[in-house]
Amino acid sequence: MSELLESLNPVQREAVEATEGPVLILAGAGSGKTRVLTHRIAYLISERGVAPWNILAITFTNKAADEMRERVERLCDEDGGKVWVATFHSTCVRILRQQAELLGYSPNFTIYDSDDQKTLMKRVVKSLELDPKMYGEKMLCGKVSAWKNACKGPDDAFKEAGDFRERKIAEIFENYQKQLLANDAMDFDDLLVNTVRLFKEHPDVLASYQQRLRYIMVDEYQDTNTVQFYFISLLAAAHRNICVVGDDDQSIYGFRGADIRNILDFEKVFTGVKVIKLEQNYRSTKNILDTANHVISHNFSRKSKTLWTDHEAGDRVDLREYDTGYDEAEGVITDIMENRRSFAYGECAVLYRTNAQSRLFEEKCVMYGVPYKLVGGVNFYQRREIKDVIAYLKTLDGARDDLAVQRIINVPKRGIGQTTVTRLADFAGEKELSFFEAVCCASAGEVPGVSAGASTKLTSFLSLIDQLSSMRSSLGLKELVEAVVDRSGYRKELQDEKTVEAETRLENIEELINKAAEYPDTPGDREALTQFLEEVALIADVDTLDEDENRVVLMTLHGAKGLEFPRVYIAGMEEGLFPSIMSMNTGREEDIEEERRLCYVGITRAKKKLTLTCARQRMVNGETRFGIESRFVSEIPDDLLERRNEGKGGFAPGGGYGSRTGRGCGRPEKGSNFKFGGYGSSSYGNSLDDYYSYDYGVRREPSARYGQPSQRITRTDSSISSGSVSAYMGKSLMADKSSGPDYGVGDRVRHVKFGEGIVTAIEEGKRDFEVTVDFDRIGSKKLFASFAKLQKI
DNA sequence: TCGAGAATTGTTTTT
């Protein structure tokens, strides 16, 4: 038998050897699915003689992709590095960069994150003169995202619309898409939708990818949504060598459009599917696994399977009840300290349902000097200062992203106010110019309503951009970022502020510069910048997690998917928090079931020791809420649990306020419907609220408020590190714009936004060539050559 | 134009 197969159990081996045709692997938690996938890839290469570039493996996070590539490399040397391993999103970006022009985008289109999405959405609502209260951008982004996840466009939205409001929303959707295109931008969902569109509209393009990617593997299949399913279906249609790995019990992204039906549809679309079940767990002790099995068995809609292990029973699962959220955090962190000889800090993880819960744990870590790593919350790349610098870079990279230009036009302060910006935006809208082009016009005094004073300020802004642009060809990426920070006056403004906050911002900027330094430093390397911007947009929080560091990990249950830790704490096991009040209020059992799967995911992260904790009362939105034990706890048989009441002086457990709240954190009766597990119900004895609130006032821990503790600089580590992705990025499709336009008067040209037209004049302006084009659709326009990116046809 | 202070508002989970 081949060496590769020897280390696998018979079922795993079967999964590895089933290389041809569609395969569905139902892999329970900890059953070695990553092992199967990596070995399968290695097997394809070394035993079946498949070329590495004929293999595509899609993972959920960049971190998982890196890990998988590494492990494959270990199994079959350098060939492993040539396998295409990436997330759905980065896979699509890579394809789109090559073919964007077919969709009316430029090859270095920008990617909008959820903040940008919201900003754009607000603007669309405003431009349609609708009431922003009636049409909240959050809800709209949610709807648009849901449509896109289901692979539907504005026309579908119009068809589905029943009433006035729905028609309006469809109209907003349509407009939003137009604005994205005008800004040469795609949101996260567009990356998938547009790739699918590309494949459908250009069968030749699809065929070339089908030709190349003959073996396709998808990890975390239970979390794919409809667009993602279309995407892989199209790619795999020709060779049908598609292998998906998933666990319906770990499907926790329903809110993002993930659909378990994809598992069923898989067997419909790909006939003759070979189904393989991996049920042996190699990760956890028997007690932990039993606990997980008991909890998940309360779900009705699931494919029946039972995980087993031949590991020892291990400790019982701890359940600890605390008086308050503060006590809970204190208890967990001190427990970690006390046991640090059995479990190193780096072996411990604290998991919770909501990001808001992290603060308490963070404070306690700071207080006791426990090294920790906070994953999630505010993403590094979403921080204001980082987004500002990125906006500068985007502006230098094309200036068609109106949001980016507007973001930095007055950052740092240069006296360009809201009024001017609005004027410019209106002018740009009227004349169908980009915002940046409008700025150029205003600087030349061509925009009515912009004062001479404002015009001067705009000119100096333009000369800054101009200056940076011209430096670009002689600087490496790192120097370019530094130049942006220095020349713009951004660094100086922060230095002058002299606050701890500004200091932190500067540190973050330094960190961004460090990241930039990891890219090729060839002067004027366009690709480096484009790639940098792209990775910055697609990076996830878990991607920055480095388990070699000896730090306690704090993160949400969602973030923990796919990871494992010897010691796991799950905090906040209370009705209304976990399961969340949201899932309880819909009254739909499916929503509770998703929460239960989340609980199952959390439990199965633990290898050796699991502790569940809850608090009888906790601060939520500034008010004290009383909680009762989560139903998930009550679904665990008593003999698996080690209960401990950690309440201390002053609170009689089960008594005191017990007459109102039942038994505090006590066990709820089985079978009853906990509509208000203390959360969500508005009045629960106000006098008691007051009393306990006062108690908090004494207890509050102000130490970690502002000062960023040294442990907090957790993001300096782990490089962005998918440099290997670049190997496949292919050649640059960009024209060199340094030596003037490559078209002349009378030539026919294409503009991304305005379509085709004829060049009627070219004149050399002081900062750029100004080209006048007579467009077929919209008539004559004067454009700046370097930003218009006109293409000769 | 811009800052300070007031008012308001919000809570799931994320590529």
Add this chain to the structure above:
DNA sequence: CAATTCTCGA
């Protein structure tokens, strides 16, 4: 409670 948006005076 904390973060964001709004309002108003200079």
